[in-house]
Amino acid sequence: KAGVTQTPRYLIKTRGQQVTLSCSPISGHRSVSWYQQTPGQGLQFLFEYFSETQRNKGNFPGRFSGRQFSNSRSEMNVSTLELGDSALYLCASSLGQVTGNTIYFGEGSWLTVV
Amino acid sequence: GQQVMQIPQYQHVQEGEDFTTYCNSSTTLSNIQWYKQRPGGHPVFLIQLVKSGEVKKQKRLTFQFGEAKKNSSLHITATQTTDVGTYFCAGDMNYGGSQGNLIFGKGTKLSVKP
Numbered sequence: 001k002a003g004v005t006q007t008p009r010y011l012i013k014t015r016g017q018q019v020t021l022s023c024s025p026i027s028g029h030r031s032v033s034w035y036q037q038t039p040g041q042g043l044q045f046l047f048e049y050f051s052e053t054q055r056n057k058g059n060f061p062g063r064f065s066g067r068q069f070s071n072s073r074s075e076m077n078v079s080t081l082e083l084g085d086s087a088l089y090l091c092a093s094s095l096g097q098v099t100g101n102t103i104y105f106g107e108g109s110w111l112t113v114v
Numbered sequence: 115g116q117q118v119m120q121i122p123q124y125q126h127v128q129e130g131e132d133f134t135t136y137c138n139s140s141t142t143l144s145n146i147q148w149y150k151q152r153p154g155g156h157p158v159f160l161i162q163l164v165k166s167g168e169v170k171k172q173k174r175l176t177f178q179f180g181e182a183k184k185n186s187s188l189h190i191t192a193t194q195t196t197d198v199g200t201y202f203c204a205g206d207m208n209y210g211g212s213q214g215n216l217i218f219g220k221g222t223k224l225s226v227k228p
Binding site (some may be wrong): 102103105106107 | 128147149155156159192202204214216220221
């Protein structure tokens with residue numbers, strides 16, 4: 001069974017540009033969440049999608065957005081990039097059941113903003 | 115807001131020594147999960163604890179969940195160089211099923227000197 005797949009793995013963008021990251025969850029998983037990981041702040045929750053609806057959202061500005069498609073694949077977008085957006089962006093999927101979810105992370109997308 | 119505090123932030127041990135990391139939550143958890151992230155890698159699920167006072171073992175790793183379901187620990191006996199990485203706890207704050215209810219600790223970075 002294939003794991004969580006994220007593309008691209010590495011990218012470099014310039015301040016002010018926008019970026020779209022893609023995530024394909026484990027087959028059968030309906031919940032996809034996104035995290036930002038930086039050395040200083042650790043793992044921070046961005047948002048979660050379940051059945052194409054945003055179910056939960058962290059404390060990030062509106063420049064960070066996402067969506068989920070009917071096949072559970074998800075994308076996140078960051079507009080007007082800032083230097084501080086440089087981070088590892090992790091996608092994670094789970095069954096999205098009532099309790100006791102185990103989340104499975106992808107390998108992440110390393111974003112560098114210059 | 116709700117937090118999961120994890121200590122220590124760093125731990126350097128000699129190979130063969132034991133290692134313990136602790137997590138404390140400001141609120142009662144429905145469950146707690148532990149993840150390991152190798153250098154340059156992504157977090158990988160280790161275990162989930164659900165019951166008050168639960169203790170689980172995986173070879174040299176022992177996981178405990180406190181009686182009040184507010185704290186947890188991971189203990190590694192006789193560390194090996196393969197144990198190197200950052201260990202994260204993630205507290206599930208309620209029974210809503212949303213991944214957004216998982217609050218990650220900042221992690222404990224373990225280095226092992228051969």
